[in-house]
Amino acid sequence: MAELAADPVLTQDLRARLKGRSTVRHTGRVVQALGTSLLVSGLPVRIGQRCEVHDQLTDTVVLADVVGINRGDAVLVPLGGIQGIAVDSSVRIVSERVTVPVGDALLGRVIDGFGQVLDQHGPLKASDHVPLNAPAPNPLSRLRVKQRFITGVKSIDSLISVGVGQRLGIFAPAGVGKSTLLGMLAMHATADVIVVGLIGERGREVREFIEDALSESARSRAVIVVATSDRPAMERANAAVTATAIAEGYRDAGHKVLLLMDSITRYARAIREVGLAVGEPPVRQGFPPSVFAELPRLFERAGNSATGSITAFYTVLTDDDDGLDPVAxxxxxILDGHIVLSR
Structure with a gap:
């Protein structure tokens, strides 16, 4: 009986589908739930993996990310509420490598911190995905900042010119106009793609930003990532990284990308919540060391590459007009430039 020859196309497709997936399914169990973290035993995990927590009695299913390992047990932070989860709830790994969607199908859409659609325009049909936690570009592969970036805001273009690929912070106390300035940049800046990250904002402000700050033209080439203030800390932190990863995907495709994030302060506070929940010590005004490790890791992913650019603006909420707080x-x-708004 003749053997069937393997189809090289099907074999390659199968390998691509199986890449990053475990062929052995391990199951652990919850041994402790404290605050916003879960302690899981019996599960061989690595930092950054995504797991599914399932309680059979209540039929509750919650996704959680591995953020620490404590004496052989895994420390997980849920991506949603943990109501219904109990001791001995089963835990299994669902993703070895977390990715986010990119591509033309994403333009004009509003998604949450995990890449799930929030708008009413049907399911997302993205053909490409990029890793959520990619390393920053090699410093020697970055192109130097030589080209001027037109923001469309006269006071910025005439007095404090911005270069393509620069990363700038907008520093101001509450109520001074950071979000308004961000909306002006989204409306008037010259860019192929606009990626907006609304981190920890009030729910009513999200729709106001989409409908008032973005024109139809800007909205058609924008991707908006939203995690409002009521969402779990892990989702708020994840939304900032998701917005950055999406911007990277468009940059690697050769586009000139504008990344707008409001706000870095709330991103840092979300990281603080996660860090304190897993037992990190507070070192500077209640902020654990992970905050000061994650900030440069996030910022360095923006900028120029050999194929495209990400010009980024991050709002920073300061406690006073001098901006003397650890996050500011x-x-x-770390950033390349600063715009300071006073009362």
Whole structure:
């Protein structure tokens, strides 16, 4: 009986589908739930993996990310509420490598911090995906900042010119106009693609930004990532990384990308919640070390590459007009430029 020859196309497709997926299914169990973290035993995990927590009695299913390992047990932070989860709830790994969608199908859409659609325009049919936690470009592969970026805001273009691929912070106390300025940049800036990350905003402000700050033309080439203030800390933190990963996907495709994030302060507070929940010590005004490790990791992913560019604006909420707080100080030391708004 003749053997069937393997189809190389089907074999390659199968390998692509199986890449990053475990062929062995392990199951652990919840041994402790404290605050916003879960302690899981019996599950061989790695940092960054995504798991599914299932309680058979209540039929509750919650996704959670592995953020730490404590004496052989895994520390998971849920991506949603943990109501219904109990001791001995089963836990299994569902994703070895977390990715986010990119491509033309994403333009004009509003998604949450996990890449799920929030608008009413039907399911998302993205053909391409990029890793959520990609490393920053090699410093020697970055193109130098030589070209001027037209923001469309006269006071910025005439007095404090911005270069393509720069990363700038907008520093101001509450109620001064950071979000308004961000809306002006979204409306008037010259860019192929606009990626907006609304992190920890009030729910009513999201729709106001989409309908008032974005024109029809800007909306058609924009991707909006939303995690409102009521969402779990892990989702708020994840939304900032998701917006950055999406911007990277368009940059790698050769586009000139504008990344707008409001706000870095709320991203840092979300990281603080996660860090304190897993037992990190507070070191600077209640902020654990992970906050000051994650900020440069996020910022360095923006900028120029050999194929495209990400010009980024991040709003930073300061406690006073001098902006003397840990997040503002750290952000100021990392970014390429600063725009300070006074009362």
């Amino acid at each position: 100080e750290e952000t100021r030391s």
